[in-house]
Amino acid sequence: VIGKKNVWSLVATEHKDSPMADLDWSEMEGLFCQQQVSSIVASSSSALSSGCAGDTDRRRREPVEIVLLDGKRSLNVNIFLKQFRSSNENIIQLIKEGAHDDIGAEKLRGLLKILPEIDELEMLKGFDGDKSKLGNAEKFFLQLIEVP
Numbered sequence: 001v002i003g004k005k006n007v008w009s010l011v012a013t014e015h016k017d018s019p020m021a022d023l024d025w026s027e028m029e030g031l032f033c034q035q036q037v038s039s040i041v042a043s044s045s046s047a048l049s050s051g052c053a054g055d056t057d058r059r060r061r062e063p064v065e066i067v068l069l070d071g072k073r074s075l076n077v078n079i080f081l082k083q084f085r086s087s088n089e090n091i092i093q094l095i096k097e098g099a100h101d102d103i104g105a106e107k108l109r110g111l112l113k114i115l116p117e118i119d120e121l122e123m124l125k126g127f128d129g130d131k132s133k134l135g136n137a138e139k140f141f142l143q144l145i146e147v148p
Helices: 007-014 025-032 056-060 071-082 088-097 105-114 118-126 136-145
Strands: none
Touching (some): 071 105, 071 136
């Protein structure tokens, strides 16, 4: 409340001459703000959007990885895949062979938990872009879909 005595007016009067009052807040925001990256679903030609005023070259670059899945979902799948300490192709080969002894019961239960949902299957099947630019979780799901 302007003109009335409150906590904020007391702080403002006490720290009026402090060095914090002279900070260039726009410069601080430019140094410490987080870049916002947009997920590209169908077209990889869109530019990255940035929440900060900064380097224009960053906005023009295409994303290195195309992410179709939700961030948390992708993270969970990637954590599961790291347990194998093997490539996606080797994991898929173990699944095709039905090598349950090599995979283990705990990892099989984990695989059941991360299996793609119906909407994720449709999204992955409908993707017509460059599959080599997809994230690791998306690539694994695409390979898993092809298993009979």
